[in-house]
Amino acid sequence: MDFSYDRRTLELRERLEEFMDRHVYPAEPVLAAQLADPARPRWEIPPVVADLRVEARKQGLWNLFLPGEHGAGLTNLQYAPLAEITGRSPHLAPPALNCAAPDTGNMELLAEFGTAEQRERWLEPLLDARIRSAFAMTEPEVASSDAANIATRIVRDGDEYVVDGRKWYISGAMNPDCRLLIVMGKTDPAAEPHRQQSMVLVPREAPGVTVRRGMTVFGYDDADHGGHAEVTFEDVRVPAGNLIGEEGAGFAIAQARLGPGRIHHCMRAIGIAERALELTCRRVLDRTAFGGPLADQGVIQDWIAESRVRIEQLRLLVLKTAWLMDTVGNRGAHTEIQAIKIATPRTVEWILDKAVQAHGAAGVSQDTPLAALWAFNRTIRIADGPDEVHKRSLARRELRRHR
Amino acid sequence: MDFSYDRRTLELRERLEEFMDRHVYPAEPVLAAQLADPARPRWEIPPVVADLRVEARKQGLWNLFLPGEHGAGLTNLQYAPLAEITGRSPHLAPPALNCAAPDTGNMELLAEFGTAEQRERWLEPLLDARIRSAFAMTEPEVASSDAANIATRIVRDGDEYVVDGRKWYISGAMNPDCRLLIVMGKTDPAAEPHRQQSMVLVPREAPGVTVRRGMTVFGYDDADHGGHAEVTFEDVRVPAGNLIGEEGAGFAIAQARLGPGRIHHCMRAIGIAERALELTCRRVLDRTAFGGPLADQGVIQDWIAESRVRIEQLRLLVLKTAWLMDTVGNRGAHTEIQAIKIATPRTVEWILDKAVQAHGAAGVSQDTPLAALWAFNRTIRIADGPDEVHKRSLARRELRRHR
Amino acid sequence: MDFSYDRRTLELRERLEEFMDRHVYPAEPVLAAQLADPARPRWEIPPVVADLRVEARKQGLWNLFLPGEHGAGLTNLQYAPLAEITGRSPHLAPPALNCAAPDTGNMELLAEFGTAEQRERWLEPLLDARIRSAFAMTEPEVASSDAANIATRIVRDGDEYVVDGRKWYISGAMNPDCRLLIVMGKTDPAAEPHRQQSMVLVPREAPGVTVRRGMTVFGYDDADHGGHAEVTFEDVRVPAGNLIGEEGAGFAIAQARLGPGRIHHCMRAIGIAERALELTCRRVLDRTAFGGPLADQGVIQDWIAESRVRIEQLRLLVLKTAWLMDTVGNRGAHTEIQAIKIATPRTVEWILDKAVQAHGAAGVSQDTPLAALWAFNRTIRIADGPDEVHKRSLARRELRRHR
Amino acid sequence: MDFSYDRRTLELRERLEEFMDRHVYPAEPVLAAQLADPARPRWEIPPVVADLRVEARKQGLWNLFLPGEHGAGLTNLQYAPLAEITGRSPHLAPPALNCAAPDTGNMELLAEFGTAEQRERWLEPLLDARIRSAFAMTEPEVASSDAANIATRIVRDGDEYVVDGRKWYISGAMNPDCRLLIVMGKTDPAAEPHRQQSMVLVPREAPGVTVRRGMTVFGYDDADHGGHAEVTFEDVRVPAGNLIGEEGAGFAIAQARLGPGRIHHCMRAIGIAERALELTCRRVLDRTAFGGPLADQGVIQDWIAESRVRIEQLRLLVLKTAWLMDTVGNRGAHTEIQAIKIATPRTVEWILDKAVQAHGAAGVSQDTPLAALWAFNRTIRIADGPDEVHKRSLARRELRRHR
Numbered sequence A, B, C, D: 001m002d003f004s005y006d007r008r009t010l011e012l013r014e015r016l017e018e019f020m021d022r023h024v025y026p027a028e029p030v031l032a033a034q035l036a037d038p039a040r041p042r043w044e045i046p047p048v049v050a051d052l053r054v055e056a057r058k059q060g061l062w063n064l065f066l067p068g069e070h071g072a073g074l075t076n077l078q079y080a081p082l083a084e085i086t087g088r089s090p091h092l093a094p095p096a097l098n099c100a101a102p103d104t105g106n107m108e109l110l111a112e113f114g115t116a117e118q119r120e121r122w123l124e125p126l127l128d129a130r131i132r133s134a135f136a137m138t139e140p141e142v143a144s145s146d147a148a149n150i151a152t153r154i155v156r157d158g159d160e161y162v163v164d165g166r167k168w169y170i171s172g173a174m175n176p177d178c179r180l181l182i183v184m185g186k187t188d189p190a191a192e193p194h195r196q197q198s199m200v201l202v203p204r205e206a207p208g209v210t211v212r213r214g215m216t217v218f219g220y221d222d223a224d225h226g227g228h229a230e231v232t233f234e235d236v237r238v239p240a241g242n243l244i245g246e247e248g249a250g251f252a253i254a255q256a257r258l259g260p261g262r263i264h265h266c267m268r269a270i271g272i273a274e275r276a277l278e279l280t281c282r283r284v285l286d287r288t289a290f291g292g293p294l295a296d297q298g299v300i301q302d303w304i305a306e307s308r309v310r311i312e313q314l315r316l317l318v319l320k321t322a323w324l325m326d327t328v329g330n331r332g333a334h335t336e337i338q339a340i341k342i343a344t345p346r347t348v349e350w351i352l353d354k355a356v357q358a359h360g361a362a363g364v365s366q367d368t369p370l371a372a373l374w375a376f377n378r379t380i381r382i383a384d385g386p387d388e389v390h391k392r393s394l395a396r397r398e399l400r401r402h403r
Helices: A007-036 A047-058 A076-087 A103-113 A116-127 A250-286 A298-332 A334-359 A370-380 A387-400 B007-036 B047-058 B076-087 B103-113 B116-127 B250-286 B298-332 B334-359 B370-380 B387-400 C007-036 C047-058 C076-087 C103-113 C116-127 C250-286 C298-332 C334-359 C370-380 C387-400 D007-036 D047-058 D076-087 D103-113 D116-127 D250-286 D298-332 D334-359 D370-380 D387-400
Strands: A132-136 A153-157 A160-171 A178-186 A197-203 A209-214 A228-239 B132-136 B153-157 B160-171 B178-186 B197-203 B209-214 B228-239 C132-136 C153-157 C160-171 C178-186 C197-203 C209-214 C228-239 D132-136 D153-157 D160-171 D178-186 D197-203 D209-214 D228-239
Touching: A007 A047, A007 A076, A076 A250, A076 A298, A103 A116, A103 A132, A103 A178, A103 A250, A116 A132, A116 A178, A132 A160, A153 A178, A160 A178, A160 A197, A178 A250, A197 A228, A197 A250, A250 A298, A250 A334, A250 A370, A250 D387, A298 A334, A298 B387, A298 C298, A298 D298, A298 D334, A298 D387, A334 A370, A334 A387, A334 D298, A387 B298, A387 D250, A387 D298, B007 B047, B007 B076, B076 B250, B076 B298, B103 B116, B103 B132, B103 B178, B103 B250, B116 B132, B116 B178, B132 B160, B153 B178, B160 B178, B160 B197, B178 B250, B197 B228, B197 B250, B250 B298, B250 B334, B250 B370, B250 C387, B298 B334, B298 C298, B298 C334, B298 C387, B298 D298, B334 B370, B334 B387, B334 C298, B387 C250, B387 C298, C007 C047, C007 C076, C076 C250, C076 C298, C103 C116, C103 C132, C103 C178, C103 C250, C116 C132, C116 C178, C132 C160, C153 C178, C160 C178, C160 C197, C178 C250, C197 C228, C197 C250, C250 C298, C250 C334, C250 C370, C298 C334, C298 D387, C334 C370, C334 C387, C387 D298, D007 D047, D007 D076, D076 D250, D076 D298, D103 D116, D103 D132, D103 D178, D103 D250, D116 D132, D116 D178, D132 D160, D153 D178, D160 D178, D160 D197, D178 D250, D197 D228, D197 D250, D250 D298, D250 D334, D250 D370, D298 D334, D334 D370, D334 D387
Parallel strands: A132 A178, B132 B178, C132 C178, D132 D178
Antiparallel strands: A153 A160, A160 A228, A178 A197, A209 A228, B153 B160, B160 B228, B178 B197, B209 B228, C153 C160, C160 C228, C178 C197, C209 C228, D153 D160, D160 D228, D178 D197, D209 D228
């Protein structure tokens, strides 16, 4: 277990921190102003993001998330501390670096499972940030944590696949630049449970695709990163060549996509926690009540100490998981990936809750990033399998060792 | 300690439940549709509320919160179970019955401390719901939990008071029907800490009053009940007769206002918790994953049992507090009022969190009331004194018994 | 819901508090000295208990727990505040008043289900505290929370029942004065699950009964109240007339016995919590560190406030349950009895944990009652059905309302 | 950050695991039998420990804790996984390897700060396990977490120091083999707070030393490892050469002693947690209730998953701390040492609590190690500075970064 940062990581970290200081943090109030402008087309990505992208690319801070020839070629352990830094400004830094979900997962998926043709048509413009994409798995009508519940059908009809179904919380899909939907559905409901699903590439403009509305997350529409769409697919036809991998491989591909996605989320979430703790420390040093700074109050000191102790433990678990993924592969790191999926959002939620409390009314407002970060982080306890599903699975593996 | 519901309470409860079933619950989707209509003037109260008011008044379900001659004359113990019922649909039922904060607290204040003239000008239209009002205490620049921090100045100048300051989270003040701001500020910064503050009535249209923006609560602007305004007061002049009570009495009046306000919040919050638990039960009976209804999963049963056990304890504490307020007065019930202020929001938060989790993506969305209720409830841990201030005060009283 | 204390309760409470002050609290160091005496026969009840019994009886503070003609005839609501007071010195006050488990439950059982002959032989000396008794249900080999698991056999053989099995944690049975074991076993393993069990009265001196050892509870042997015995029954023969009720009624009788037993435990546990909080307050006012009394530290104030808020809620739930048992019967109060069984031990555990922490090393030692109370209270989360079983049952009932 | 185990660690780990399997685990029931023997002199170390020592020494598993020439010369990172393994049987393995507190800390102290003469007289027999020692810091009369409170006086009188004071919870000192007490007291109450204390070596047989009684820990007297003594020092005279270091250095030496002591505790505690989790898994696979093994119940699976996730995070933090101590020294690892002191006992407590609950009555009994481990682990939240003191200190350091 060697978590040391190598030379390349240290060099990139320095460059990234400078980029944050010079470009990203100063852009935060610009983003807020652009979002508050009532004249802005609601679902377009605010222009400040495009400006940052130009700058990031110039600095060589681009596609850092993507291993292999298509991206920066970093290992998980190299990427981890960089992702954490971007998490400190999660609305701006990840998209600025072309390292934001769901495009990251979709690019990984295309890079790993896409045909040459699929990669040329979709992966290249995504790598260039010329288009955006979405991943359509969750459905409103069923408990989507169980893949066997998926109701969307993908039926082969000659040279085409026909897609019918209803999806929601399709993040990014409200953004008019989102051109591609990767859709999960059932091609063979009679197969064994994990061979029923397949994945197809559906252009957003395909007839039968209707983006119906933006779903909200604790009141936020997340318009700055493409919202979360409810989308219906009615007799949508795509060429057979739009299938990813083979029929019946949908579940396996989804699992493969989720491993790196989960760890990226967790890395960034640690950055969120560090930012929250920093804001809290500054706030309580600054504000005074009942005869002294809030920082002198024992209960607030308790929050700060707890936050630090929890962050340290969390970061180490994420680093170990990254190291394991690099050394034994995603499958070998399965337990650890579940562990960080369980541990991260709740730890960060606790820290954000205390940060909100320490900020008083400002903490729930639009004047600090805390409430929006809380809402975003809260969804991670549900998204991509609720905690309870992961804990059950992890427990069963633990029990198996003692049978 | 007798918490039995008397005949009048039972009769009102029956009438109110019928009103909920026939009018309020069916109005919930109507409210959602009206709020989602982009053509609607953003800060106006949706028309469905006015319709409900007409009906509620017809049913004699009006101003139930207000003791004494001006209102329904109920005791706290009589009002408690009724307020709980309104909490089941907290965006509609309390305003429908003219029992919603902050107007309730303001009406109590005017009824108790207002002059005949003040009552005639402001209390009567409020009792009729012809106008709305707001209470301006919290300030963005200071830790407002300590009244000694208040920076707004109220300076006597001849026959007038001159108000200068900045307030925020002035709930209801975005609503154009809000005509009155009750403003807390310092008249004598040199007096002893709790005699420095005074309260004046400021018409919203007074020159120098600027309603600057709506503050958000975890992404919600709460436009359906008048939002939460940031308001500046620059050289605002009101007649000396607009003072409430006497100079220096502001802190004491605020405290008097807060007791009933707190218990009303807590009563309604129990209704919120009951609603959340009911929605959870229905959901988990309905949804299936991994071979059975979610309701069969041990962890979910644990949440349900915990929710029930916590609600029961909470309701009893609120009822005892109501009974104490009725029998020994608000001052005698001080410890208990603090106890429910501490215990209620966090208990309800826990229950809402589990309800969200059991609902998956729907739980954070606009399609169930859970996320909005969570956000509202979360603010109660901050509003009107954060938990930490109340706990410190309660602990000191406990310690005093053993000195 | 009327929890007011009536005249009789108030009168008994006053008398009991005087008894505590004059006799019980001063006896605590006497008990400690008697227990520490290496010459004392290990399992005999320390003589100070007998002395207190004489005094309690003289004061009319005797058998307060027992409703009906055989006891004091109090309702649950009348007994609740008295039991709470005895909980403040739980090693001395309950036995002093002949109100200690397991004799209380056994006396209730004999009073309700015993024949005249059984009552004469066993109930009368128990009511007089001339003998002690034990209740033998839990078994070491099985998960005893599921009555279907009971392995002990009770087989009819002519005019006798033959008992074979192994029981443990038979509280009180190490005490040589314990003359009676009420044994639960299966008479008909082929019957439906809740009709398989029966109960018989087994004199401790019956051939084949072997009291093997005292089980410990976190290091305590609880020798002062008869310990917790492991007992084997090998071909033990008792007359057929020793059956309680009828064959197959064992489960139902056990359930009937447990309702009042649970609420008595909970009532006393609140007394434990109050005592712990009182000791904590005194300690933190007295001890100084880092420039001031511990009582000035925010975290400790937080514990104190939390303790008070939690105790208040808990007591109300127990009172409501007592009132329900009195008005609608134990069966009608089933949910509430489970609720207090769930809520009480964990709440009291939390309070005791903080009390221990506030006392430092003294908190875990024999010099304060805290550690022993913690250990005793911890067992209540397991005894008489672990929390998890009760929560599951309570959740199912809640869910049933929404089917 | 490289936590990899090197060749030496791997080789020692293998040897230690074999020693555990062949000698230690089989000795656990032997220890239990020897402790239960009423004929055994109460405070002598059970003979099975001596037998194990012989074997451990033969295997080269001796004094592994001690860096430098006097011991095995392992780094903290090398020792960490070994200490964890010994924690799996914490009553036997650490003393078997001569790696048990408080002797370890005392040997470190003598190795680092002792004169040649002190080392010859005391360190050598300790390294050989011919004698045992104790560390006398905590006092019953004051909050010992604040070193400024220490009341014991050490007064220079000619060629001697005169010691007067009362100490308690002097672990190991009930053991007749304990020959040495390292005593902390004040030599100069007028000096600045952290220069008032000194440390002297006091032979247990020195006139004026009275070992008064064994203190208990949740009912356990811990006789198997020398108990916890209350000791008084009345006009105890030792030669001036018995001073450790210089006058006024007591606080600094104590701090130096505590760093490694804390991490050793934490390493072993992780072994305790692993053992508890293993016992739980086996138990719930074995026991059946309500139609299936306990292992199938969702709540129990939740405990198992949580335990695993928490252990992983904890171990990484301890390893990082060990690595830091090795690379930047104990002072540079100060924050991390506090963090593990805060995080470890509570995490292990949670896991033990669930293990107890999963075991039912057996969990609180003498038939599983769980209750005794719980009690021991609980004291770590108090010993060597309560959590609250460490959190306050850690928070202040965190805040300092943002001033």
